[in-house]
Amino acid sequence: MNVLQQPGNVAAAAPAEGQTVLSVRHWDDRLFSFRVSRPAGFRFRSGEFVMIGLPDDSGKPILRAYSIASPFWDEELEFYSIKVPDGPLTSRLQKIVPGDRVIVRTKPTGTLVLDALLPGRTLWMVSTGTGVAPFASLMREPETYEKFQNVILTQTCRRNSELDYGADLHRRLLEDPLVGEEAAVKFRRYATTTREPSERMGRITDLIESGQVFADLGLPPLDPAEDRVMICGSMALNLDMKRLLEARGFTEGANSRPGEYVVERAFVD
Ligand code: A2P
Numbered sequence: 001m002n003v004l005q006q007p008g009n010v011a012a013a014a015p016a017e018g019q020t021v022l023s024v025r026h027w028d029d030r031l032f033s034f035r036v037s038r039p040a041g042f043r044f045r046s047g048e049f050v051m052i053g054l055p056d057d058s059g060k061p062i063l064r065a066y067s068i069a070s071p072f073w074d075e076e077l078e079f080y081s082i083k084v085p086d087g088p089l090t091s092r093l094q095k096i097v098p099g100d101r102v103i104v105r106t107k108p109t110g111t112l113v114l115d116a117l118l119p120g121r122t123l124w125m126v127s128t129g130t131g132v133a134p135f136a137s138l139m140r141e142p143e144t145y146e147k148f149q150n151v152i153l154t155q156t157c158r159r160n161s162e163l164d165y166g167a168d169l170h171r172r173l174l175e176d177p178l179v180g181e182e183a184a185v186k187f188r189r190y191a192t193t194t195r196e197p198s199e200r201m202g203r204i205t206d207l208i209e210s211g212q213v214f215a216d217l218g219l220p221p222l223d224p225a226e227d228r229v230m231i232c233g234s235m236a237l238n239l240d241m242k243r244l245l246e247a248r249g250f251t252e253g254a255n256s257r258p259g260e261y262v263v264e265r266a267f268v269d
Contacts, residue, residue, distance in 0.1 A: 002109075003221065018037060019039060020035040021101070024098065031082055032078065033067075034107075035076045035077065038077050045072060045113045047112040047113045048112075048134075050065070050068060050105055053089060056099075062089045064089050065105070071141045072138070072206065082129070111253075111254060112134045112135075113255065117228045120148065123148040124228070125230045128155065128156045128266065129266060130152070133224070133266075134230075139183065140173060140178070152188050152189075153187070156204045170187075192207065205240045208222065223248070224251070229260070
């Protein structure tokens with residue numbers, strides 16, 4: 001009998017489901033990031049999200065939407081997640097180690113893409129918590145710097161440790177061979193805490209209303225003629241930012257109809 005036709009060998013030859021976990025980093029007791037191999041032929045636009053999950057025996061794995069935190073040209077995919085102790089996915093996902101498998105569905109989607117914005121001078125990327133993930137992708141995207149003269153990433157979190165991933169993104173950005181030099185001139189990170197003392201405190205919405213953020217960055221107040229805004233945070237922040245922008249004459253954009261701002265809810269909370 002031909003040994004290759006034995007059932008055991010056929011099973012062994014079948015590819016394991018999912019992508020290989022390449023590295024995992026825990027930022028604090030609530031947050032971690034990880035990198036996985038990129039599915040063959042997978043294409044996406046910087047800022048989009050995909051469904052990811054863990055293989056299981058039921059055949060119906062639990063999948064959740066995750067923004068891809070790496071740019072379209074990266075050979076690996078990065079994700080940034082919270083750990084929910086009894087969360088259906090994150091209670092297990094937080095335990096992954098290099099070599100494990102993660103399912104990545106290859107149907108990317110999302111509104112936080114450069115195509116959904118009209119041309120402008122300054123790009124504001126406004127986030128809370130894990131909402132920084134799509135901006136981790138866009139801040140390493142060369143087109144971001146071709147299209148905008150200033151790129152500002154704001155991140156508001158309760159505690160200092162929740163800002164560590166964003167600080168590390170900034171460090172890595174400046175070392176990036178593709179966009180590092182341009183980013184050093186155009187990119188600025190504006191991080192604030194609300195429940196722990198830090199260099200900068202307060203909700204970004206309040207800092208916009210008071211004008212403090214513009215004074216700190218030496219930029220003019222938000223103007224729909226010059227500024228473009230991407231928002232990714234909690235539902236409360238998204239709604240407040242939307243109101244704030246619309247009161248200033250900004251209109252919402254979409255893939256099919258670019259506008260002056262776009263908004264998406266930060267996933268997995
Ligand atoms: P605050 O501590 O004042 O509630 P959460 O962990 O609840 O998702 O919040 C993340 C961060 O977003 C916190 O710093 C929180 O500030 C801030 N935040 C919550 N709601 C809003 C809002 N409506 N506008 C601006 N920032 C908000």
